[in-house]
Amino acid sequence: MNRPIGVFDSGLGGLTVVKAFLRHLPEEPIVYFGDTARVPYGTKSKETITRFSGEIIRFLKKHDVKMIVIACHTASALALDAVIAEFPGLPILGVVDPASRKAVEMSKTKRIGVIGTRSTISSGSFERAIYGLEPDARVFSAACPLFVPLVEEGWAAGGVADKEVVDRVIHKYIDPLAKEQIDSLILGCTHYPILAERIASALPAGVSLVDPAEETALSARFVLKELGLAVTPAAAAGPAASGSFGAQAGPSPKLKCFVSDDALSFKRLGEVFLGSGIPSVERVVDEEFQTA
Amino acid sequence: MNRPIGVFDSGLGGLTVVKAFLRHLPEEPIVYFGDTARVPYGTKSKETITRFSGEIIRFLKKHDVKMIVIACHTASALALDAVIAEFPGLPILGVVDPASRKAVEMSKTKRIGVIGTRSTISSGSFERAIYGLEPDARVFSAACPLFVPLVEEGWAAGGVADKEVVDRVIHKYIDPLAKEQIDSLILGCTHYPILAERIASALPAGVSLVDPAEETALSARFVLKELGLAVTPAAAAGPAASGSFGAQAGPSPKLKCFVSDDALSFKRLGEVFLGSGIPSVERVVDEEFQTA
Numbered sequence: 001m002n003r004p005i006g007v008f009d010s011g012l013g014g015l016t017v018v019k020a021f022l023r024h025l026p027e028e029p030i031v032y033f034g035d036t037a038r039v040p041y042g043t044k045s046k047e048t049i050t051r052f053s054g055e056i057i058r059f060l061k062k063h064d065v066k067m068i069v070i071a072c073h074t075a076s077a078l079a080l081d082a083v084i085a086e087f088p089g090l091p092i093l094g095v096v097d098p099a100s101r102k103a104v105e106m107s108k109t110k111r112i113g114v115i116g117t118r119s120t121i122s123s124g125s126f127e128r129a130i131y132g133l134e135p136d137a138r139v140f141s142a143a144c145p146l147f148v149p150l151v152e153e154g155w156a157a158g159g160v161a162d163k164e165v166v167d168r169v170i171h172k173y174i175d176p177l178a179k180e181q182i183d184s185l186i187l188g189c190t191h192y193p194i195l196a197e198r199i200a201s202a203l204p205a206g207v208s209l210v211d212p213a214e215e216t217a218l219s220a221r222f223v224l225k226e227l228g229l230a231v232t233p234a235a236a237a238g239p240a241a242s243g244s245f246g247a248q249a250g251p252s253p254k255l256k257c258f259v260s261d262d263a264l265s266f267k268r269l270g271e272v273f274l275g276s277g278i279p280s281v282e283r284v285v286d287e288e289f290q291t292a
Numbered sequence: 293m294n295r296p297i298g299v300f301d302s303g304l305g306g307l308t309v310v311k312a313f314l315r316h317l318p319e320e321p322i323v324y325f326g327d328t329a330r331v332p333y334g335t336k337s338k339e340t341i342t343r344f345s346g347e348i349i350r351f352l353k354k355h356d357v358k359m360i361v362i363a364c365h366t367a368s369a370l371a372l373d374a375v376i377a378e379f380p381g382l383p384i385l386g387v388v389d390p391a392s393r394k395a396v397e398m399s400k401t402k403r404i405g406v407i408g409t410r411s412t413i414s415s416g417s418f419e420r421a422i423y424g425l426e427p428d429a430r431v432f433s434a435a436c437p438l439f440v441p442l443v444e445e446g447w448a449a450g451g452v453a454d455k456e457v458v459d460r461v462i463h464k465y466i467d468p469l470a471k472e473q474i475d476s477l478i479l480g481c482t483h484y485p486i487l488a489e490r491i492a493s494a495l496p497a498g499v500s501l502v503d504p505a506e507e508t509a510l511s512a513r514f515v516l517k518e519l520g521l522a523v524t525p526a527a528a529a530g531p532a533a534s535g536s537f538g539a540q541a542g543p544s545p546k547l548k549c550f551v552s553d554d555a556l557s558f559k560r561l562g563e564v565f566l567g568s569g570i571p572s573v574e575r576v577v578d579e580e581f582q583t584a
Contacts, residue, residue: 037340038330045554048329149441165460172453262337 002231004029004256005220006065008056011039012266013148013190014071015273017095018255020217021069022276027231028224029254031063033284034270037260040148041074042117042189049119053079054086059258059289061090066229068092069220073188073212074117077125091223098219099186099212100129106208107184110134113177113207114141116188117148126188140180144173144192151191156198163198170195170202184208190273257281260289294523296321296548297512298357300348303331304558305440305482306363307565309387310547312509313361314568319523320516322547323355325576326562329552332440333366334409334481341411345371346378351550351581353382358521360384361512365480365504366409369417383515390511391478391504392421398500399476402426405469405499406433408480409440418480432472436465436484443483448490455490462487462494476500482565549573552581 005025007018011034018032033056035041041049053075057068068083068090070076076094084092103112114126121143130137146169155162177185185207187193193211200209224230255278259266263281270278297317299310303326310324325348327333333341345367349360360375360382362368368386376384395404406418413435422429438461447454469477477499479485485503492501516522547570551558555573562570 037336039335043331044329045557048553145445146438146441149438153437161460161464165457165464168453168457168460172457261340265337 002027002029003064003066003229004031005067005069005224006031006033006057006060006063007069007071008033008035008053008060008075009071009190010034010041010052010074011036012270012273015270015278016190016193017069017071017213017216019273019275020211020213021220022254024214024217025221025224025230026254029231030256031060031065032255032257033060034257034259034266036262036266039261040117041072042119042145042148044074044119046078046119046123049075050079050082053083055289057083057087057090057092059284061087063256066091067220067224067227069216070094071190071213071216073190074119077116077120077123077188080125091227091229093216093220093223095212095216096125096129096188098215099188099210100126101133101219102212102215103184103186103210104130104134104137106210107137109181109183110137111180111182112137112139113180113182113185114139114188115144115147115173115177115185115192116141118143118145120188126186138180140177140182142173142177144189147173147195148189148191151194156195166195166198167202170199174199174202178203178207182207184210186210186212188212194273255279258284260284294319294321295356295358295521296323297359297361297516298323298325298349298352298355299361299363300325300327300345300352300367301363301482302326302333302366303328304562304565307562307570308482308485309361309363309505309508311565311567312503312505313512314546316506316509317513317516317522318546320546321523323352323357324547324549325352326549326551326558328554328558332409333364334411334437334440336366336411338370338411338415341367342371342374345375347581349375349379349382349384351576353379355548358383359512359516359519361508362386363482363505363508365482366412369408369412369415369480372417383519383521385508385512385515387504387508388417388421388480390507391480391502392418393425393511394504394507395476395478395502396422396425396429398502399429401473401475402429403472403474404429404431405472405474405477406431406480407436407439407465407469407477407484408433410435410437412480418478430472432469432474434465434469436481439465439487440481440483443486448487458487458490459494462491466491466494470495470499474499476502478502478504480504486565547571550576552576 080094263283368388372386555575
């Protein structure tokens with residue numbers, strides 16, 4: 001039987017992580033939860049984000065998930081340890097460790113940059129992960145609170161005047177990191193890969209950008225295999241299993257989304273992040289979710 | 293006995309409304325609720341904002357408030373009618389009507405501009421309020437999603453380069469309204485008055501800006517008097533009443549704040565919006581609040 005992977009995020013951005021999963025683990029069904037009623041997490045406290053994450057995981061567990069992926073960088077940075085302790089036996093993967101591992105692998109000078117939300121950056125989670133892997137590394141970080149609203153306004157894909165604003169904001173945040181001669185930069189928020197091209201052109205040639213979505217999908221594939229939880233080709237191609245995730249002939253709805261606010265606007269905006277249509281979005285009834 | 297006024301907002305911004313209350317109704321005690329765990333409201337649906345507003349009003353009612361002021365423009369625009377119906381007998385005032393009345397009063401050409409969050413603007417609430425007062429008015433509106441993060445980043449008070457970014461963003465949003473030859477503009481979000489000077493300089497001379505906080509405080513003063521609920525000088529100067537809002541000798545804590553996320557960061561950041569120290573902030577225990 002194909003148990004799904006549970007992926008959650010504060011809102012839409014985590015669909016960029018789902019996109020990487022659909023590419024690297026195409027057989028794996030996914031249940032996604034976007035906490036659109038309480039988005040964003042990037043300015044909120046560890047205590048609050050940990051509570052939200054626990055509520056969401058309890059909700060996803062009802063869908064018989066075999067693994068949890070925290071697509072939200074802020075929740076990965078602030079809540080991962082607490083939810084691992086709260087849900088023993090359930091494999092839970094964040095985006096911080098896979099991205100940090102990749103950055104350490106790629107960096108030659110071990111001067112690594114990290115950008116993210118205020119809460120992610122002040123948590124120091126990327127620093128801890130990177131120093132744990134490479135004690136001689138130097139980590140330089142910057143909170144970039146305007147990047148998410150700029151992405152959501154679509155200005156990076158806008159006209160010349162819009163792009164100029166985007167570039168000035170990028171320089172404001174990134175120049176101090178460039179001065180530190182970083183040779184790799186972790187894009188530590190789900191929205192940032194959408195600015196990747198413009199961020200790259202604000203940096204000296206040769207600085208590598210790390211997209212945590214890619215690394216997280218590859219890590220998840222590895223972990224599922226190790227734990228014997230990966231979908232086998234036989235199961236994927238076999239007869240329809242019980243529940244809504246059985247393999248079917250024809251196009252199979254491998255992705256099922258739940259949100260805490262309006263489903264329609266999630267469906268519409270989410271396709272930008274996912275890069276394809278979202279087959280199914282359901283708003284979770286508040287009471288059911290709060291007491292999940 | 294001095295029953296307090298209950299004021300709520302999605303977060304910190306409503307403290308600009310409290311500031312106007314402290315100026316215009318200095319004798320009135322205030323209980324403020326900032327929904328910092330779920331901020332912002334400006335991108336969320338009517339249904340969700342109405343639910344949040346109801347929860348907060350139920351919480352404020354426990355503090356024996358004599359009136360509710362919705363300082364949040366988005367909640368005023370989307371939830372006011374629903375909460376008035378839900379809480380009969382409790383006077384509830386939003387910021388949309390007072391601001392609209394002032395704009396209609398001030399405008400000579402009846403060409404009125406409104407700026408606000410996406411949800412506020414798409415609700416059409418300001419249009420309805422203004423057309424209700426002045427059927428011949430023309431209303432031109434623009435959602436300005438980058439203004440709140442720019443204010444929160446402090447760039448309007450920053451260096452020359454920061455201010456240039458702020459000015460470019462302002463022009464992008466405001467120029468279409470200026471072209472329509474508005475002669476007054478409602479700053480329809482609690483954060484926007486902090487950009488007032490720069491917004492004014494992006495507009496032709498002679499365009500009047502309406503700060504809803506001022507108008508709402510004046511409206512509240514009028515309504516309290518009409519309903520016989522205003523603090524009388526005698527009560528204000530009398531012996532200490534029961535509860536935490538009794539008049540006391542020396543500096544009196546007229547303002548008591550509650551938040552749904554971290555109290556300390558609210559206290560620190562909130563003083564920028566209030567323009568003075570915040571005497572008391574308490575984080576509300578989640579369960580107590582959710583089931584308020």
